[in-house]
Amino acid sequence: MTGSRILVVEDNPLNLKLIRDVLQVAGHEVIEARSGEEAVALAGEVAPQLVLMDLQLPGIDGVEALRLIREHPVVGRVPVVAVTAFAMKEDRDRALHDGFDGYLGKPLSVRDLPEQIQGFLAKGNDGG
Numbered sequence: 001m002t003g004s005r006i007l008v009v010e011d012n013p014l015n016l017k018l019i020r021d022v023l024q025v026a027g028h029e030v031i032e033a034r035s036g037e038e039a040v041a042l043a044g045e046v047a048p049q050l051v052l053m054d055l056q057l058p059g060i061d062g063v064e065a066l067r068l069i070r071e072h073p074v075v076g077r078v079p080v081v082a083v084t085a086f087a088m089k090e091d092r093d094r095a096l097h098d099g100f101d102g103y104l105g106k107p108l109s110v111r112d113l114p115e116q117i118q119g120f121l122a123k124g125n126d127g128g
């Protein structure tokens with residue numbers, strides 16, 4: 001299994017470090033963005049295989065950043081997973097309704113995250 005290039009969008013430095021460390025240990029290449037604007041710009045530059053998108057961001061939020069990424073002619077179909085502190089079922093449903101490919105609730109599980117990421121990557125590779 002080879003690592004994938006993953007764009008992690010997170011404005012909280014501690015959360016960002018946690019996700020980065022876990023993904024790097026799992027063999028992935030991590031590109032960091034601290035705002036939605038940065039995420040949109042970087043997505044076009046680095047062509048990630050997966051995006052983890054915090055929903056609560058300064059400036060444009062994760063939903064708007066997703067919308068802008070989807071407009072990109074090359075990387076527009078990259079799988080984008082919503083990450084949010086809200087863990088209510090309706091938040092999950094809304095994230096999927098907003099066009100995210102999946103959903104992770106905070107706090108993230110350090111133990112489960114690598115397998116969850118593999119699942120999202122596998123789904124993305126289905127070509128569906």
Ligand SMILES: [Mg+2]
Nearest residue numbers: 011054056057
């Ligand atoms: Mg945030």
